Amino acid sequence: MSDVLPVITRKEREFQAREELIITHARRLLLEKGFQAWNMEQLAEAVEYSKGTLYQHFSSKEDLVLAVATASLRQRADMFEKASHFQGLSRERIRAIGFACCEFALSCPEYFHVEMMLKSASFWEKASEERRHAHSFQGARCWRIINNLVVEAMALGDIPRGQYSPEQATFSLIAVTVGSHLMGREPQFRVQAGIQNPMLAVRLNQDLICDGLGWKPLLKDHDYAATDSRILAEVFPNAAAWLNADP
Amino acid sequence: MSDVLPVITRKEREFQAREELIITHARRLLLEKGFQAWNMEQLAEAVEYSKGTLYQHFSSKEDLVLAVATASLRQRADMFEKASHFQGLSRERIRAIGFACCEFALSCPEYFHVEMMLKSASFWEKASEERRHAHSFQGARCWRIINNLVVEAMALGDIPRGQYSPEQATFSLIAVTVGSHLMGREPQFRVQAGIQNPMLAVRLNQDLICDGLGWKPLLKDHDYAATDSRILAEVFPNAAAWLNADP
Protein backbone atom coordinates (compact mmCIF):
# COMPACT_ATOMS: atom_id res chain seq x y z
CA MET A 1 0.00 0.00 0.00
CA SER A 2 1.93 3.00 -1.25
CA ASP A 3 -0.60 5.81 -0.72
CA VAL A 4 -0.02 7.68 2.50
CA LEU A 5 -3.39 9.38 2.73
CA PRO A 6 -5.96 7.36 0.85
CA VAL A 7 -9.31 8.92 1.74
CA ILE A 8 -10.88 5.73 0.55
CA THR A 9 -8.94 2.49 0.76
CA ARG A 10 -9.09 -0.23 -1.84
CA LYS A 11 -11.18 -2.32 0.53
CA GLU A 12 -13.64 0.47 0.95
CA ARG A 13 -13.86 0.96 -2.80
CA GLU A 14 -14.53 -2.74 -3.27
CA PHE A 15 -17.16 -2.61 -0.56
CA GLN A 16 -18.93 0.30 -2.22
CA ALA A 17 -18.73 -1.32 -5.64
CA ARG A 18 -20.31 -4.45 -4.24
CA GLU A 19 -23.03 -2.42 -2.57
CA GLU A 20 -23.86 -0.82 -5.90
CA LEU A 21 -23.89 -4.22 -7.55
CA ILE A 22 -26.37 -5.51 -4.98
CA ILE A 23 -28.56 -2.43 -5.32
CA THR A 24 -28.59 -2.75 -9.11
CA HIS A 25 -29.67 -6.37 -8.98
CA ALA A 26 -32.25 -5.66 -6.31
CA ARG A 27 -33.69 -2.88 -8.46
CA ARG A 28 -34.02 -5.28 -11.35
CA LEU A 29 -35.78 -7.85 -9.19
CA LEU A 30 -38.11 -5.19 -7.80
CA LEU A 31 -39.02 -4.10 -11.29
CA GLU A 32 -39.55 -7.64 -12.53
CA LYS A 33 -41.26 -9.18 -9.52
CA GLY A 34 -42.24 -6.60 -6.92
CA PHE A 35 -41.24 -7.15 -3.30
CA GLN A 36 -42.48 -10.56 -2.28
CA ALA A 37 -41.77 -12.67 -5.32
CA TRP A 38 -38.00 -12.95 -4.80
CA ASN A 39 -35.87 -13.79 -1.80
CA MET A 40 -32.48 -12.95 -0.43
CA GLU A 41 -31.09 -16.31 -1.47
CA GLN A 42 -31.94 -15.62 -5.10
CA LEU A 43 -30.41 -12.17 -4.92
CA ALA A 44 -27.26 -13.62 -3.33
CA GLU A 45 -27.00 -16.07 -6.20
CA ALA A 46 -27.47 -13.32 -8.76
CA VAL A 47 -24.64 -11.19 -7.35
CA GLU A 48 -22.54 -14.32 -6.69
CA TYR A 49 -22.13 -13.77 -2.97
CA SER A 50 -23.77 -15.52 -0.07
CA LYS A 51 -26.73 -14.36 1.95
CA GLY A 52 -24.50 -13.56 4.91
CA THR A 53 -22.54 -11.07 2.83
CA LEU A 54 -25.72 -9.27 1.80
CA TYR A 55 -26.50 -8.78 5.45
CA GLN A 56 -23.18 -7.02 5.96
CA HIS A 57 -24.46 -4.27 3.72
CA PHE A 58 -28.12 -4.18 4.65
CA SER A 59 -29.79 -4.86 7.98
CA SER A 60 -32.89 -6.35 6.37
CA LYS A 61 -34.64 -6.85 3.06
CA GLU A 62 -36.55 -3.66 3.76
CA ASP A 63 -33.32 -1.80 4.41
CA LEU A 64 -32.04 -2.94 1.03
CA VAL A 65 -35.20 -1.88 -0.75
CA LEU A 66 -35.04 1.51 0.93
CA ALA A 67 -31.47 1.84 -0.35
CA VAL A 68 -32.72 1.16 -3.88
CA ALA A 69 -35.41 3.81 -3.48
CA THR A 70 -32.94 6.34 -2.11
CA ALA A 71 -30.48 5.75 -4.94
CA SER A 72 -33.29 6.48 -7.39
CA LEU A 73 -34.47 9.47 -5.39
CA ARG A 74 -30.97 10.94 -5.50
CA GLN A 75 -31.04 10.66 -9.29
CA ARG A 76 -34.39 12.40 -9.24
CA ALA A 77 -33.09 15.28 -7.18
CA ASP A 78 -30.04 15.56 -9.44
CA MET A 79 -32.25 15.77 -12.51
CA PHE A 80 -34.49 18.35 -10.82
CA GLU A 81 -31.43 20.42 -10.01
CA LYS A 82 -30.20 20.25 -13.57
CA ALA A 83 -33.63 21.25 -14.88
CA SER A 84 -34.00 24.12 -12.41
CA HIS A 85 -31.01 25.85 -13.99
CA PHE A 86 -32.85 26.13 -17.28
CA GLN A 87 -32.81 29.75 -18.44
CA GLY A 88 -36.26 31.16 -18.94
CA LEU A 89 -39.49 32.32 -17.33
CA SER A 90 -40.42 30.76 -14.00
CA ARG A 91 -43.16 28.75 -15.63
CA GLU A 92 -40.75 27.57 -18.29
CA ARG A 93 -38.45 26.36 -15.56
CA ILE A 94 -41.15 24.44 -13.72
CA ARG A 95 -41.91 22.97 -17.10
CA ALA A 96 -38.30 21.81 -17.37
CA ILE A 97 -38.68 20.14 -13.98
CA GLY A 98 -41.81 18.47 -15.28
CA PHE A 99 -39.70 17.03 -18.08
CA ALA A 100 -37.10 15.92 -15.55
CA CYS A 101 -39.81 14.07 -13.69
CA CYS A 102 -40.82 12.11 -16.78
CA GLU A 103 -37.23 11.38 -17.75
CA PHE A 104 -36.70 10.07 -14.27
CA ALA A 105 -39.81 7.90 -14.31
CA LEU A 106 -38.58 6.26 -17.48
CA SER A 107 -35.07 5.78 -16.16
CA CYS A 108 -36.21 4.32 -12.81
CA PRO A 109 -39.48 2.56 -13.62
CA GLU A 110 -39.53 0.72 -10.31
CA TYR A 111 -39.35 3.91 -8.27
CA PHE A 112 -42.99 4.82 -7.73
CA HIS A 113 -43.92 1.29 -6.87
CA VAL A 114 -41.15 1.02 -4.30
CA GLU A 115 -41.93 4.44 -2.89
CA MET A 116 -45.49 3.28 -2.22
CA MET A 117 -44.20 0.38 -0.12
CA LEU A 118 -42.37 2.82 2.09
CA LYS A 119 -45.68 4.35 3.12
CA SER A 120 -46.31 1.25 5.17
CA ALA A 121 -45.14 1.96 8.69
CA SER A 122 -43.97 -1.59 9.33
CA PHE A 123 -41.79 -1.35 6.25
CA TRP A 124 -40.20 1.93 7.22
CA GLU A 125 -39.37 0.85 10.72
CA LYS A 126 -37.56 -2.28 9.61
CA ALA A 127 -34.99 -0.18 7.76
CA SER A 128 -31.92 1.25 9.45
CA GLU A 129 -31.80 4.75 10.89
CA GLU A 130 -29.06 5.95 8.50
CA ARG A 131 -30.90 4.87 5.41
CA ARG A 132 -34.13 6.41 6.60
CA HIS A 133 -32.27 9.63 7.13
CA ALA A 134 -30.58 9.48 3.71
CA HIS A 135 -33.97 8.98 2.09
CA SER A 136 -35.55 11.91 3.89
CA PHE A 137 -32.62 14.04 2.83
CA GLN A 138 -33.03 13.29 -0.87
CA GLY A 139 -36.79 13.76 -0.58
CA ALA A 140 -36.23 17.16 1.00
CA ARG A 141 -33.90 18.12 -1.86
CA CYS A 142 -36.63 17.44 -4.41
CA TRP A 143 -39.11 19.42 -2.36
CA ARG A 144 -36.80 22.37 -1.91
CA ILE A 145 -35.97 22.72 -5.59
CA ILE A 146 -39.64 22.98 -6.52
CA ASN A 147 -40.57 25.15 -3.57
CA ASN A 148 -37.76 27.61 -4.26
CA LEU A 149 -39.00 28.01 -7.79
CA VAL A 150 -42.57 28.60 -6.60
CA VAL A 151 -41.39 31.17 -4.08
CA GLU A 152 -39.44 32.94 -6.79
CA ALA A 153 -42.40 32.85 -9.18
CA MET A 154 -44.57 34.50 -6.53
CA ALA A 155 -41.92 37.12 -5.82
CA LEU A 156 -41.82 37.90 -9.55
CA GLY A 157 -45.61 38.08 -9.67
CA ASP A 158 -45.77 35.16 -12.12
CA ILE A 159 -48.07 33.41 -9.64
CA PRO A 160 -50.72 35.66 -8.06
CA ARG A 161 -49.81 36.27 -4.44
CA GLY A 162 -52.20 35.95 -1.52
CA GLN A 163 -54.32 33.14 -2.91
CA TYR A 164 -52.21 30.11 -2.05
CA SER A 165 -49.07 29.76 0.02
CA PRO A 166 -45.95 28.63 -1.85
CA GLU A 167 -46.00 25.44 0.19
CA GLN A 168 -49.57 24.69 -0.83
CA ALA A 169 -48.69 25.25 -4.47
CA THR A 170 -45.63 23.01 -4.18
CA PHE A 171 -47.74 20.35 -2.54
CA SER A 172 -50.27 20.55 -5.39
CA LEU A 173 -47.58 20.08 -8.02
CA ILE A 174 -46.05 17.11 -6.24
CA ALA A 175 -49.39 15.50 -5.47
CA VAL A 176 -50.62 15.72 -9.05
CA THR A 177 -47.34 14.36 -10.33
CA VAL A 178 -47.20 11.38 -8.01
CA GLY A 179 -50.87 10.63 -8.59
CA SER A 180 -50.47 10.85 -12.36
CA HIS A 181 -47.46 8.56 -12.43
CA LEU A 182 -49.17 5.99 -10.24
CA MET A 183 -52.44 6.03 -12.14
CA GLY A 184 -50.67 6.13 -15.48
CA ARG A 185 -48.94 2.87 -14.64
CA GLU A 186 -52.29 1.19 -14.00
CA PRO A 187 -53.33 -0.72 -17.13
CA GLN A 188 -57.02 -0.54 -16.22
CA PHE A 189 -56.95 3.23 -15.95
CA ARG A 190 -54.85 3.64 -19.04
CA VAL A 191 -57.45 1.80 -21.07
CA GLN A 192 -60.39 3.66 -19.55
CA ALA A 193 -58.72 7.03 -20.06
CA GLY A 194 -57.49 6.11 -23.52
CA ILE A 195 -53.93 7.00 -22.55
CA GLN A 196 -51.28 5.92 -25.02
CA ASN A 197 -48.38 7.76 -23.45
CA PRO A 198 -48.51 8.06 -19.65
CA MET A 199 -45.78 10.70 -19.63
CA LEU A 200 -47.86 13.09 -21.68
CA ALA A 201 -50.72 12.57 -19.26
CA VAL A 202 -48.40 13.52 -16.40
CA ARG A 203 -47.25 16.62 -18.25
CA LEU A 204 -50.83 17.63 -19.03
CA ASN A 205 -51.88 17.36 -15.41
CA GLN A 206 -48.95 19.47 -14.31
CA ASP A 207 -50.02 22.10 -16.82
CA LEU A 208 -53.56 22.02 -15.48
CA ILE A 209 -52.32 22.67 -11.94
CA CYS A 210 -50.09 25.53 -13.14
CA ASP A 211 -52.97 27.07 -15.06
CA GLY A 212 -55.19 26.56 -12.02
CA LEU A 213 -52.64 28.42 -9.91
CA GLY A 214 -52.68 31.20 -12.50
CA TRP A 215 -48.98 30.71 -13.16
CA LYS A 216 -48.25 33.13 -16.03
CA PRO A 217 -47.99 32.87 -18.91
CA LEU A 218 -50.95 30.50 -19.07
CA LEU A 219 -50.90 27.59 -21.49
CA LYS A 220 -53.02 29.46 -24.03
CA ASP A 221 -50.95 32.67 -23.81
CA HIS A 222 -47.53 31.35 -24.71
CA ASP A 223 -45.76 29.27 -27.31
CA TYR A 224 -44.72 26.42 -25.04
CA ALA A 225 -43.85 24.26 -28.03
CA ALA A 226 -40.88 26.57 -28.50
CA THR A 227 -40.00 26.21 -24.81
CA ASP A 228 -40.15 22.46 -25.14
CA SER A 229 -37.75 22.54 -28.06
CA ARG A 230 -35.28 24.50 -25.98
CA ILE A 231 -35.67 22.15 -23.00
CA LEU A 232 -35.05 19.22 -25.30
CA ALA A 233 -32.01 20.84 -26.83
CA GLU A 234 -30.47 22.18 -23.64
CA VAL A 235 -31.42 19.82 -20.86
CA PHE A 236 -33.03 16.54 -21.83
CA PRO A 237 -32.07 15.49 -25.35
CA ASN A 238 -33.40 12.00 -24.71
CA ALA A 239 -36.89 13.27 -23.95
CA ALA A 240 -37.62 13.59 -27.66
CA ALA A 241 -38.13 9.84 -27.74
CA TRP A 242 -41.20 9.90 -25.52
CA LEU A 243 -42.44 13.40 -26.27
CA ASN A 244 -43.60 12.85 -29.82
CA ALA A 245 -46.43 10.42 -29.38
CA ASP A 246 -50.17 10.03 -29.11
CA PRO A 247 -52.20 11.59 -26.29
CA MET B 1 -86.91 -24.75 8.71
CA SER B 2 -90.28 -23.22 8.00
CA ASP B 3 -89.53 -21.00 5.00
CA VAL B 4 -90.35 -22.68 1.74
CA LEU B 5 -88.36 -20.43 -0.56
CA PRO B 6 -85.54 -18.87 1.36
CA VAL B 7 -83.35 -17.22 -1.29
CA ILE B 8 -80.65 -17.25 1.31
CA THR B 9 -80.59 -20.03 3.86
CA ARG B 10 -79.68 -19.53 7.48
CA LYS B 11 -76.34 -21.19 6.83
CA GLU B 12 -75.60 -18.81 4.02
CA ARG B 13 -76.54 -15.84 6.15
CA GLU B 14 -74.22 -17.04 8.88
CA PHE B 15 -71.47 -17.56 6.34
CA GLN B 16 -71.85 -14.02 5.01
CA ALA B 17 -72.01 -12.53 8.48
CA ARG B 18 -68.78 -14.30 9.38
CA GLU B 19 -67.14 -13.06 6.20
CA GLU B 20 -68.03 -9.51 7.13
CA LEU B 21 -66.68 -10.08 10.62
CA ILE B 22 -63.37 -11.28 9.20
CA ILE B 23 -63.17 -8.36 6.78
CA THR B 24 -63.88 -5.88 9.54
CA HIS B 25 -61.14 -7.25 11.76
CA ALA B 26 -58.71 -7.46 8.85
CA ARG B 27 -59.41 -3.83 8.04
CA ARG B 28 -58.62 -2.87 11.61
CA LEU B 29 -55.34 -4.79 11.52
CA LEU B 30 -54.41 -3.24 8.18
CA LEU B 31 -55.02 0.22 9.58
CA GLU B 32 -53.09 -0.46 12.77
CA LYS B 33 -50.19 -2.48 11.40
CA GLY B 34 -50.08 -2.47 7.62
CA PHE B 35 -49.78 -5.77 5.78
CA GLN B 36 -46.79 -7.61 7.19
CA ALA B 37 -47.04 -6.92 10.88
CA TRP B 38 -49.90 -9.30 11.59
CA ASN B 39 -50.55 -12.91 10.65
CA MET B 40 -53.48 -15.14 9.92
CA GLU B 41 -53.20 -16.82 13.31
CA GLN B 42 -53.69 -13.51 15.08
CA LEU B 43 -56.65 -12.67 12.89
CA ALA B 44 -58.17 -16.09 13.57
CA GLU B 45 -57.83 -15.46 17.28
CA ALA B 46 -59.43 -12.01 16.96
CA VAL B 47 -62.51 -13.35 15.18
CA GLU B 48 -62.54 -16.45 17.45
CA TYR B 49 -62.27 -18.97 14.65
CA SER B 50 -59.35 -21.08 13.54
CA LYS B 51 -57.00 -20.43 10.66
CA GLY B 52 -58.56 -23.20 8.61
CA THR B 53 -61.93 -21.48 8.72
CA LEU B 54 -60.45 -18.25 7.41
CA TYR B 55 -59.18 -20.16 4.40
CA GLN B 56 -62.71 -21.31 3.61
CA HIS B 57 -63.54 -17.70 2.90
CA PHE B 58 -60.32 -16.45 1.34
CA SER B 59 -57.83 -18.27 -0.81
CA SER B 60 -54.87 -16.34 0.60
CA LYS B 61 -53.91 -13.42 2.79
CA GLU B 62 -53.76 -11.31 -0.35
CA ASP B 63 -57.25 -12.42 -1.35
CA LEU B 64 -58.53 -11.29 2.04
CA VAL B 65 -56.85 -7.91 1.77
CA LEU B 66 -58.29 -7.45 -1.70
CA ALA B 67 -61.72 -8.19 -0.24
CA VAL B 68 -61.15 -5.44 2.34
CA ALA B 69 -60.18 -3.00 -0.41
CA THR B 70 -63.18 -3.91 -2.53
CA ALA B 71 -65.58 -3.48 0.38
CA SER B 72 -64.19 0.02 0.88
CA LEU B 73 -64.26 0.74 -2.83
CA ARG B 74 -67.93 -0.21 -2.95
CA GLN B 75 -68.60 2.33 -0.20
CA ARG B 76 -66.67 4.88 -2.23
CA ALA B 77 -68.73 4.25 -5.34
CA ASP B 78 -71.93 4.43 -3.28
CA MET B 79 -70.91 7.80 -1.86
CA PHE B 80 -69.97 9.07 -5.32
CA GLU B 81 -73.36 8.01 -6.59
CA LYS B 82 -75.13 9.79 -3.76
CA ALA B 83 -73.08 12.94 -4.35
CA SER B 84 -73.63 12.88 -8.13
CA HIS B 85 -77.37 13.34 -7.55
CA PHE B 86 -76.77 16.72 -5.92
CA GLN B 87 -78.88 19.35 -7.65
CA GLY B 88 -76.85 22.18 -9.09
CA LEU B 89 -74.37 23.28 -11.73
CA SER B 90 -72.04 20.64 -13.12
CA ARG B 91 -69.10 22.13 -11.26
CA GLU B 92 -71.14 22.15 -8.05
CA ARG B 93 -71.79 18.47 -8.56
CA ILE B 94 -68.16 17.57 -9.11
CA ARG B 95 -67.57 19.54 -5.94
CA ALA B 96 -70.05 17.32 -4.13
CA ILE B 97 -68.11 14.31 -5.35
CA GLY B 98 -64.96 15.94 -4.02
CA PHE B 99 -66.66 16.08 -0.63
CA ALA B 100 -67.65 12.44 -0.98
CA CYS B 101 -64.05 11.57 -1.59
CA CYS B 102 -62.94 13.21 1.65
CA GLU B 103 -65.77 11.71 3.64
CA PHE B 104 -64.75 8.34 2.31
CA ALA B 105 -61.08 8.81 3.11
CA LEU B 106 -62.03 9.58 6.70
CA SER B 107 -64.38 6.65 6.93
CA CYS B 108 -61.92 4.14 5.39
CA PRO B 109 -58.52 5.45 6.41
CA GLU B 110 -56.78 2.22 5.45
CA TYR B 111 -58.05 2.36 1.88
CA PHE B 112 -55.35 4.28 0.03
CA HIS B 113 -52.61 2.34 1.69
CA VAL B 114 -54.16 -0.99 0.77
CA GLU B 115 -54.91 0.20 -2.74
CA MET B 116 -51.21 0.91 -3.24
CA MET B 117 -50.35 -2.68 -2.31
CA LEU B 118 -52.59 -3.91 -5.08
CA LYS B 119 -50.38 -2.16 -7.62
CA SER B 120 -47.81 -4.86 -7.00
CA ALA B 121 -48.32 -7.56 -9.60
CA SER B 122 -47.35 -10.38 -7.27
CA PHE B 123 -50.02 -9.21 -4.86
CA TRP B 124 -52.75 -9.01 -7.43
CA GLU B 125 -52.08 -12.45 -8.87
CA LYS B 126 -52.26 -14.17 -5.50
CA ALA B 127 -55.89 -13.11 -5.12
CA SER B 128 -58.77 -15.09 -6.56
CA GLU B 129 -60.29 -14.38 -9.94
CA GLU B 130 -63.73 -13.49 -8.52
CA ARG B 131 -62.37 -10.93 -6.11
CA ARG B 132 -60.19 -9.35 -8.75
CA HIS B 133 -63.25 -9.02 -10.91
CA ALA B 134 -65.36 -7.56 -8.11
CA HIS B 135 -62.67 -4.98 -7.45
CA SER B 136 -62.41 -3.93 -11.07
CA PHE B 137 -66.17 -3.59 -11.16
CA GLN B 138 -66.31 -1.18 -8.23
CA GLY B 139 -63.37 0.75 -9.61
CA ALA B 140 -65.16 1.12 -12.92
CA ARG B 141 -68.26 2.41 -11.10
CA CYS B 142 -66.23 5.23 -9.53
CA TRP B 143 -64.67 6.07 -12.86
CA ARG B 144 -67.99 6.11 -14.70
CA ILE B 145 -69.71 8.43 -12.24
CA ILE B 146 -67.02 11.06 -12.63
CA ASN B 147 -66.65 10.59 -16.36
CA ASN B 148 -70.39 10.91 -16.96
CA LEU B 149 -70.37 14.20 -15.11
CA VAL B 150 -67.43 15.47 -17.15
CA VAL B 151 -69.13 14.46 -20.40
CA GLU B 152 -72.28 16.25 -19.31
CA ALA B 153 -70.32 19.37 -18.33
CA MET B 154 -68.72 19.45 -21.77
CA ALA B 155 -72.08 18.98 -23.46
CA LEU B 156 -73.42 21.92 -21.44
CA GLY B 157 -70.39 23.99 -22.36
CA ASP B 158 -69.35 24.30 -18.71
CA ILE B 159 -65.99 22.84 -19.72
CA PRO B 160 -64.55 24.22 -22.98
CA ARG B 161 -64.77 21.58 -25.65
CA GLY B 162 -61.95 20.60 -27.94
CA GLN B 163 -59.09 21.16 -25.54
CA TYR B 164 -59.13 17.96 -23.54
CA SER B 165 -61.06 14.77 -23.99
CA PRO B 166 -63.54 13.90 -21.22
CA GLU B 167 -61.40 10.87 -20.38
CA GLN B 168 -58.29 12.99 -19.98
CA ALA B 169 -60.15 15.36 -17.69
CA THR B 170 -61.50 12.47 -15.63
CA PHE B 171 -58.03 11.04 -15.39
CA SER B 172 -56.69 14.38 -14.18
CA LEU B 173 -59.28 14.61 -11.44
CA ILE B 174 -58.67 11.08 -10.22
CA ALA B 175 -54.90 11.42 -10.40
CA VAL B 176 -54.82 14.63 -8.40
CA THR B 177 -57.17 13.17 -5.82
CA VAL B 178 -55.24 9.96 -5.30
CA GLY B 179 -51.94 11.81 -5.22
CA SER B 180 -53.24 14.34 -2.73
CA HIS B 181 -54.62 11.70 -0.39
CA LEU B 182 -51.38 9.72 -0.49
CA MET B 183 -49.14 12.72 0.01
CA GLY B 184 -51.43 14.20 2.63
CA ARG B 185 -51.03 11.07 4.73
CA GLU B 186 -47.25 11.45 4.67
CA PRO B 187 -46.14 13.18 7.88
CA GLN B 188 -42.95 14.50 6.29
CA PHE B 189 -44.84 16.20 3.50
CA ARG B 190 -47.53 17.50 5.80
CA VAL B 191 -44.92 19.29 7.87
CA GLN B 192 -43.05 20.68 4.86
CA ALA B 193 -46.25 21.92 3.24
CA GLY B 194 -47.63 23.23 6.53
CA ILE B 195 -50.80 21.21 6.09
CA GLN B 196 -53.02 21.02 9.13
CA ASN B 197 -55.99 19.42 7.46
CA PRO B 198 -55.15 17.02 4.63
CA MET B 199 -58.74 16.96 3.42
CA LEU B 200 -58.69 20.66 2.67
CA ALA B 201 -55.48 20.16 0.71
CA VAL B 202 -57.24 17.49 -1.35
CA ARG B 203 -60.17 19.78 -1.98
CA LEU B 204 -57.90 22.65 -2.96
CA ASN B 205 -56.06 20.53 -5.50
CA GLN B 206 -59.30 19.36 -7.04
CA ASP B 207 -60.33 23.00 -7.41
CA LEU B 208 -57.02 23.81 -9.09
CA ILE B 209 -57.57 21.07 -11.67
CA CYS B 210 -61.14 22.22 -12.31
CA ASP B 211 -59.96 25.82 -12.74
CA GLY B 212 -57.16 24.58 -14.97
CA LEU B 213 -59.72 22.76 -17.11
CA GLY B 214 -61.70 26.01 -17.28
CA TRP B 215 -64.68 24.35 -15.64
CA LYS B 216 -67.17 27.19 -15.19
CA PRO B 217 -67.92 28.93 -13.00
CA LEU B 218 -64.29 29.33 -11.92
CA LEU B 219 -63.44 29.49 -8.25
CA LYS B 220 -63.22 33.28 -8.30
CA ASP B 221 -66.50 33.73 -10.17
CA HIS B 222 -68.91 31.96 -7.87
CA ASP B 223 -69.92 31.81 -4.24
CA TYR B 224 -68.82 28.25 -3.58
CA ALA B 225 -69.15 28.76 0.16
CA ALA B 226 -72.90 28.78 -0.44
CA THR B 227 -72.58 25.60 -2.51
CA ASP B 228 -70.64 23.97 0.30
CA SER B 229 -73.37 24.83 2.79
CA ARG B 230 -75.92 23.14 0.57
CA ILE B 231 -73.72 20.07 0.09
CA LEU B 232 -73.30 19.85 3.83
CA ALA B 233 -77.00 20.21 4.47
CA GLU B 234 -78.22 17.91 1.71
CA VAL B 235 -75.59 15.23 1.23
CA PHE B 236 -72.81 15.06 3.80
CA PRO B 237 -73.92 16.47 7.15
CA ASN B 238 -70.88 14.94 8.84
CA ALA B 239 -68.47 16.82 6.62
CA ALA B 240 -68.90 19.94 8.76
CA ALA B 241 -66.61 18.31 11.29
CA TRP B 242 -63.56 18.38 9.03
CA LEU B 243 -64.46 21.30 6.82
CA ASN B 244 -64.03 24.06 9.34
CA ALA B 245 -60.36 23.91 10.11
CA ASP B 246 -56.97 25.41 9.33
CA PRO B 247 -55.42 25.26 5.84
Add this chain to the structure above:
DNA sequence: GATAATATTTGACCAATGGTCAAAATGTGA
Protein backbone atom coordinates in the same frame (compact mmCIF):
# COMPACT_ATOMS: atom_id res chain seq x y z
C1' DG C 1 8.42 -18.09 2.50
C1' DA C 2 6.37 -19.68 6.76
C1' DT C 3 3.40 -18.50 10.40
C1' DA C 4 0.41 -15.99 13.21
C1' DA C 5 -3.15 -12.59 13.52
C1' DT C 6 -6.90 -10.32 11.53
C1' DA C 7 -10.72 -9.73 8.42
C1' DT C 8 -14.11 -11.56 5.42
C1' DT C 9 -17.22 -14.96 3.59
C1' DT C 10 -20.01 -18.76 3.95
C1' DG C 11 -24.06 -21.82 4.41
C1' DA C 12 -26.13 -24.80 7.96
C1' DC C 13 -29.37 -23.53 11.11
C1' DC C 14 -33.34 -21.11 13.56
C1' DA C 15 -37.85 -18.94 14.09
C1' DA C 16 -41.84 -17.14 12.06
C1' DT C 17 -45.65 -17.69 9.10
C1' DG C 18 -48.72 -18.63 4.96
C1' DG C 19 -51.18 -22.47 3.69
C1' DT C 20 -53.03 -27.75 3.92
C1' DC C 21 -55.71 -31.59 5.37
C1' DA C 22 -56.95 -35.69 8.18
C1' DA C 23 -59.35 -36.02 12.22
C1' DA C 24 -62.54 -34.24 15.58
C1' DA C 25 -66.69 -31.86 16.45
C1' DT C 26 -71.04 -30.40 15.31
C1' DG C 27 -75.38 -30.53 13.01
C1' DT C 28 -79.24 -33.11 10.61
C1' DG C 29 -82.81 -36.50 9.69
C1' DA C 30 -84.97 -40.92 10.46
Add this chain to the structure above:
DNA sequence: TCACATTTTGACCATTGGTCAAATATTATC
Protein backbone atom coordinates in the same frame (compact mmCIF):
# COMPACT_ATOMS: atom_id res chain seq x y z
C1' DT D 1 -80.40 -43.08 19.50
C1' DC D 2 -77.82 -43.73 15.57
C1' DA D 3 -75.89 -42.98 10.99
C1' DC D 4 -74.63 -39.71 7.75
C1' DA D 5 -73.16 -35.05 6.16
C1' DT D 6 -71.10 -30.78 7.04
C1' DT D 7 -68.10 -27.74 9.40
C1' DT D 8 -64.20 -26.63 12.25
C1' DT D 9 -59.89 -27.40 13.98
C1' DG D 10 -54.88 -27.20 14.87
C1' DA D 11 -50.89 -30.20 14.08
C1' DC D 12 -48.07 -30.19 10.32
C1' DC D 13 -45.41 -28.67 6.04
C1' DA D 14 -42.60 -25.65 3.08
C1' DT D 15 -40.69 -21.28 2.45
C1' DT D 16 -37.85 -17.59 3.77
C1' DG D 17 -35.83 -13.62 6.48
C1' DG D 18 -32.16 -13.43 9.46
C1' DT D 19 -27.97 -15.34 12.58
C1' DC D 20 -23.47 -16.98 13.70
C1' DA D 21 -19.73 -20.33 14.37
C1' DA D 22 -16.63 -22.25 11.32
C1' DA D 23 -14.04 -21.96 7.07
C1' DT D 24 -11.52 -19.21 4.05
C1' DA D 25 -8.82 -15.35 2.53
C1' DT D 26 -5.85 -11.47 3.54
C1' DT D 27 -2.32 -9.01 5.89
C1' DA D 28 1.56 -8.37 8.99
C1' DT D 29 5.76 -10.14 11.06
C1' DC D 30 9.83 -12.51 11.25
